[in-house]
Amino acid sequence: MKPGDEITCPKCGRNSFLKKVAILDGWTKKGEILACASCSAKIADVPAHGQTKQQAAHQASALAAFLNENETPIKTRIEAGESEKRFCRDCTHFIKHPFGDKCGLHDRNVNPMDDCGDFKRKE
Ligand SMILES: [Zn+2]
Numbered sequence: 001m002k003p004g005d006e007i008t009c010p011k012c013g014r015n016s017f018l019k020k021v022a023i024l025d026g027w028t029k030k031g032e033i034l035a036c037a038s039c040s041a042k043i044a045d046v047p048a049h050g051q052t053k054q055q056a057a058h059q060a061s062a063l064a065a066f067l068n069e070n071e072t073p074i075k076t077r078i079e080a081g082e083s084e085k086r087f088c089r090d091c092t093h094f095i096k097h098p099f100g101d102k103c104g105l106h107d108r109n110v111n112p113m114d115d116c117g118d119f120k121r122k123e
Pocket residue numbers: 009010011012013014016036037038039040041
């Protein structure tokens with residue numbers, strides 16, 4: 001059954017046709033039914049798979065996009081950390097100091113786990 005199909009309405013008995021009616025819950029569309037065009041009696045539910053599948057696919061791709069967006073930087077960070085390990089504590093300019101570790105090159109306080117563009121591996 002689809003909108004526009006001719007029916008003999010079981011409710012009002014008239015020769016009528018099906019119309020699609022949205023079921024609203026406040027402003028939220030909850031679904032659609034096929035109803036008699038004459039008396040608006042519900043004749044059938046509108047099969048929702050098509051729409052639901054589309055929505056699910058949309059959500060899945062949105063989720064994938066979301067995951068990709070968030071996955072890439074994390075992955076890059078881990079790879080950079082494991083393959084390069086440009087931490088200040090391994091740098092030749094790193095000066096361990098009881099009142100705060102310093103960078104001898106930039107003459108500023110640094111954290112051992114900082115990374116730096118001027119990193120030079122300690123011999
Ligand atoms: Zn009817």
